[in-house]
Amino acid sequence: MATATEAARNAGGPTSHTRFQFTQATKEQSKARVALDGPSGSGKTFTALTIAAALGSRIALIDTERGSARKYANEFAFDVLEMSYFSPDDLVEALAAAGAAGYDVVIVDSLSHFWSGSGGMLEQVDTAAKKGFGGNSFGGWKEARPMERRMVDALVAYPGHVVVTMRSKTDYVLETNDRGRQVPRKVGMKPEQREGLEYEFDIVGSMDWENNLLVTKSRARSLSGAFVKQPGIEFGQQIKDWLEDGTAVEPIEDLITEALRPEATFEDLGALMRKVRARRLEGAPMLDPVGAPTTLGAHITERGKLMRRTAAGQGENREGGAA
Template identity: 60%
Template sequence: MRDTVNFTFAPATKAQAKARLAFAGPSGSGKTYTSLVTATALGGRIAVIDTERGSAAKYADLFTFDTLAMHTYDPRDLVKALAAAGGAGYDVVIVDSLSHFWMGTGGMLEQVDQAAKRSGGGNGFAGWKEARPMERAMVDALLAYPGHVIVTMRTKTEYVVEENDRGKKVPRKIGTKPEQRDGIEYEFDIVGDLDLENTLIVSKSRCKGLAKAVIREPDRDFGGTILAWLSDGSDPGMTVSEVRRKALDEATTFEELGQLYKAEEQIGRLGAAVEDEDGNSTTLGALLARLGNARKAAA
């Protein structure tokens, strides 16, 4: 017999949240620069997970940040990188670019292909069934990161022929669909498309002040608008790092761990990537559950 589930509603509040931003555009549209100038406006220490062969480092004279170069793009490795960034206390993490974890070496498409081959007969459905949880865990880790998250996504490039101001037909390079799975934009609060003139067109925004905005060469004011919007809310309580420390404290009881688990579940942070007591990557939910079971068994 199915257990009875109690559904309890509570008043909605806008907690002081963290940014979840995505910038999409073709090569040369300014995704990396826009990410760094926005991150600087959001404030604090900045970490860049760099899959673009050091492209972010070209701006080291303009911005202060640390980098982690990655050359293979297993989604599980991004979870580990986010856990390390969270443990190190970075206030903003930039993933430049998220597209590599979809179509790069070891990315989702390769994971699906390898899983399909293991299943026998190259069954694509079986491949997606095995690989999809990796992607879900990666997205959960991005959304539950204890600081601000900015990702860039490459777009496929096409050429259109347009008439210029002299009446002459000329080709123009444009970006189209991001090189990511369909619907990835639903995961972020703000999604902006950049063109080769460095103009940002906000295609999705939960921040009313930026809805449908068109911004030529976004500067710190863009990030400032986001920060003001995020700060207009109630105190969010403990950070993920504080929850982790409390969980690892041997004085924390089984009952207190249960309360922490429920509180984190309510605000959607159980998928946050953290490091356990041995420095291994796990999720906040898995850590709380394991420690809770251990404390219960020891009681």
């Protein structure tokens, strides 16, 4: 005879009162999260623009490379924001502005500056260590790490597609040429970025000086381990086809619109927050009604708190009037 647990399992019902419940997994349509690394001159910017052109029509490029992206303005249509200070929070604000403007694709060229450039993570850690921890780097990391988390969350939860480039350090190796002689060859090493950041992206590719791309990580099985010589629009189309092969989901833009809706009630915001948390979109960058940068989760939370304070104040006024 089947036990109660087995009977519940066979009937598809819950086997306990736990709050953790499993549901049938389905592949959903999603937005691109692509990272390209490589040494200077390997074609990262051009390839990022090529991929972006396949993914959407309105492209925003955040340029940290002293305006170098403009050299491709005769080949691609895109808007550019040139930055010279690279605080991770500034990137969150830039992404919020891009999302509010409705850009289909955002390129960050390059993300490495927000790690090792002026105002980047390494500088933020150093400043925090000297300011509040007597130069202790562990204390500096504890202070600065949330800033990096906000930046990564904003990249992952951006309403459109995201393509980032990362610089790789350069080194030389000796190789034997066709004449049997040892000759030096330049190679790209590790990207200038926090170790493990590639886990945040669906597709990661490394580029060489001949503008070839090796896919080193891919959640798209058709692209896993692919070696693409001078990738063109077809490579971007392959990414787009994989992204669109799945069940349609509510666009992040609609969730942001709901969060901004003036007539939304406290119950509406509660239901919206549950939906946002289920999709891990609390860090989605957005602008509040006055144009200040924030995130979707923070905005819903602040609106909920304001509604509670307002309701409490009205209750006190009624009690005072009755007295």
